[in-house]
Amino acid sequence: xxxxxxxxxxxxxxxxxxxxxxxxxxxxxxxxxxxxxxxxxxxxxxxxxxxxxxxxxxxxxxxxxxxxxxxxxxxxxxxxxxxxxxxxxxxxxxxxxxxxxxxxxxxx
Amino acid sequence: xxxxxxxxxxxxxxxxxxxxxxxxxxxxxxxxxxxxxxxxxxxxxxxxxxxxxxxxxxxxxxxxxxxxxxxxxxxxxxxxxxxxxxxxxxxxxxxxxxxxxxxxxxxxxxxxxxxxxxxxxxxxxxxxxxxxxxxxxxxxxxxxxxxxxxxxxxxxxxxxxxxxxxxxxxxxxxxxxxxxxxxxxxxxxxxxxxxxxxxxxxxxxxxxxxxxxxxxxxxxxxxxxxxxxxxxxxxxxxxxxxxxxxxxxxxxxxxxxxxxxxxxxxxxxxxxxxxxxxxxxxxxxxxxxxxxxxxxxxxxxxxxxxxxxxxxxxxxxxxxxxxxxxxxxxxxxxxxxxxxxxxxxxxxxxxxxxxxxxxxxxxxxxxxxxxxxxxxxxxxxxxxxxxxxxxxxxxxxxxxxxxxxxxxxxxxxxxxxxxxxxxxxxxxxxxxxxxxxxxxxxxxxxxxxxxxxxxxxxxx
Numbered sequence: 001x002x003x004x005x006x007x008x009x010x011x012x013x014x015x016x017x018x019x020x021x022x023x024x025x026x027x028x029x030x031x032x033x034x035x036x037x038x039x040x041x042x043x044x045x046x047x048x049x050x051x052x053x054x055x056x057x058x059x060x061x062x063x064x065x066x067x068x069x070x071x072x073x074x075x076x077x078x079x080x081x082x083x084x085x086x087x088x089x090x091x092x093x094x095x096x097x098x099x100x101x102x103x104x105x106x107x108x
Numbered sequence: 109x110x111x112x113x114x115x116x117x118x119x120x121x122x123x124x125x126x127x128x129x130x131x132x133x134x135x136x137x138x139x140x141x142x143x144x145x146x147x148x149x150x151x152x153x154x155x156x157x158x159x160x161x162x163x164x165x166x167x168x169x170x171x172x173x174x175x176x177x178x179x180x181x182x183x184x185x186x187x188x189x190x191x192x193x194x195x196x197x198x199x200x201x202x203x204x205x206x207x208x209x210x211x212x213x214x215x216x217x218x219x220x221x222x223x224x225x226x227x228x229x230x231x232x233x234x235x236x237x238x239x240x241x242x243x244x245x246x247x248x249x250x251x252x253x254x255x256x257x258x259x260x261x262x263x264x265x266x267x268x269x270x271x272x273x274x275x276x277x278x279x280x281x282x283x284x285x286x287x288x289x290x291x292x293x294x295x296x297x298x299x300x301x302x303x304x305x306x307x308x309x310x311x312x313x314x315x316x317x318x319x320x321x322x323x324x325x326x327x328x329x330x331x332x333x334x335x336x337x338x339x340x341x342x343x344x345x346x347x348x349x350x351x352x353x354x355x356x357x358x359x360x361x362x363x364x365x366x367x368x369x370x371x372x373x374x375x376x377x378x379x380x381x382x383x384x385x386x387x388x389x390x391x392x393x394x395x396x397x398x399x400x401x402x403x404x405x406x407x408x409x410x411x412x413x414x415x416x417x418x419x420x421x422x423x424x425x426x427x428x429x430x431x432x433x434x435x436x437x438x439x440x441x442x443x444x445x446x447x448x449x450x451x452x453x454x455x456x457x458x459x460x461x462x463x464x465x466x467x468x469x470x471x472x473x474x475x476x477x478x479x480x481x482x483x484x485x486x487x488x489x490x491x492x493x494x495x496x497x498x499x500x501x502x503x504x505x506x507x508x509x510x511x512x513x514x515x516x517x518x519x520x521x522x523x524x525x526x527x528x529x530x531x532x533x534x535x536x537x538x539x540x541x542x543x544x545x546x547x548x549x550x551x552x553x554x555x556x557x558x559x560x561x562x563x564x565x566x567x568x
Contacts (some may be wrong), residue, residue, distance in 0.1 A: 055511050055567040062563050086508050089544065091551030095559055 003031050011042035017049040020057030029060040041072035044105045048078030077105040128242045134163050135239035142232045147275035151302045167205040204234040255357050262353045273339055274310040280331050289328045317343030368405035372396045395459045398522050421447045431478035434498040436550035445540045453526040464517040471506035473529040480523035486515045494561055502568035514566040
C-alpha cells in the first residue's frame, strides 16, 4: 500500500494505492489519524488507485469519519465499481460523502 | 394470475359448487317422491305431484341447455370446461329428464296406459346416478377426504334404502288389495292416513334392518316372508356398510395431524435410542410444536415443490403475506424481482438459543428476519453487540467482501427467517440489475447499526 497526500488548506487529499485490507489497514489508519490530529477538518480520499477494500478498510474509514465529526468531514471519490457496490449495498454511501472526482469532492 | 382471472375462477367454482348441490338435492327429491308416489298411488298427493313435475321441468331445462352448450362447443371447437355441474351422465341425460309417463298417457291413455305410465315414472330414478356423480365431484373438487361429505353420503344411502324398503313393504299389502292375512290388515291400519301407514311401514323396516325385531309387526303370507328375508339380508349389509364407513371416518380424522406427530414420535424415539440428552430432546420437541402451531408441520418449500413456479409465487405471496412486509427487500423490489426472490428464498425456523449463523463461518447467503428477535454476539465477549428483529437482515457484507463472519447471531425466541443463498444472490444480481438499487435502499435504513458493528470489527 502506497499512501500519498496533498494538503490544501484545511483539506487533505489522500491517495491510496493498492489494496486496503487487514495487513495494510493499520498503516492507513495511522496516516489518517495523523491528518485528523494535525487539525485537518476535511479528509478526502482518492480511491482511484485502490483495487480492493476489505472489512478492515471499511472499519478504519468509519473510525476516521467518527473522529472527524461533528466539525470535520470525510469524503471519498474515484471508487471503482466493485468498491462502490460494497459501499452502496452496505448502506455506507449514506455515512460517507461519495463523489465521482476530486473537483466534485471539493465542491460538494 | 391476474385479478380478473382469479375472480373468474372463484366465481366459476362457487357457481358450480352451488349447482352441484342443487342437482344433488333435486335428484334425491326425485328418488324419494317417485317411489313414494309409486307405492301410494291410490292416495295421490297434490303437493308431491306439483313438486315432482317442477323438478322434472328443472331437469328438462337443464338437459336442453346442456345440449345447446354442447352444440356451441362443437361448432366453436373449444374444449368443454371441466367441473361444470351435470345433473346426470350424458347417456341417461334424456332418459332421466323427459317425463315419459305424461307423454305415454297423452299418446295411449286408458287403464292400460295408466298402468304402464306408473312404471315409466320410475325411469326418473336414473337421476340417482347424477346424485352420486355429483357427490364424487364435490369430493374431488372441494372436499378431499372430508368427513362431513362422507357422513352425508352415508346418510343418503341409508335413508334411500330404508325409504325404498318402506315403499316395497307397503306394496306387498297394497298390490294384493290388502288381503286379510297381510300385515297391514292384521295391524288394522287399512284406511288410515298415508302418513300413518308410511310411518308404520318404516317402523317395521327399521326394526328389521337394525336387527331389533320387536315382533309386533310380522310377515304373514309367502310374499311377506320372502320380502322379510330380503330385508334382513339387506339390513345386515347396510349395518356392515354403516360400521365400515364410521370406522374409516374415525381413522381418517386429522390424517395430516396424525402423520406429523408420528414423524415427531419417530424422531424422538431415534434420539432416545441414541441416548441424546433430555435437554436436546426437549428442544427438538419444542421445535416441532412450534412447527405445528405456526406452519401445521409443513415447510413451505417442501409443500410447494410440486407446484409450477407461477402458482408457487401466488401461493407463497399469500402464505407469507404477514411476513413479507417486514422484509425491506420486498418493500422496494419491483414485481418481477420480487417473484424471483420469492421462489429463491429459503424459509428457516430457528428455535430459541440456537444460532442462525456462527462466527468464523464462510458467507453462505443473506438472512432476512421476518419474525422473532436475535442477538449478535462474539466469542471474545459476553456482551450483546447488537439486537436484530423483524425487518433486519445480514450476511450481505461477508458475501460481498468474501470474508468470514466476525460474529454469531443467536435467536432469543423462535425466529422466522429467509435465506437468499449465495449462488441465488449471484444469479439474481446478474439477471436483475435493479437488485443493487433495492439493496441500497434497504441498506440505507440500517447503515447506522451496521456501521456500529463494523467499528467493533464485526461483519456479518
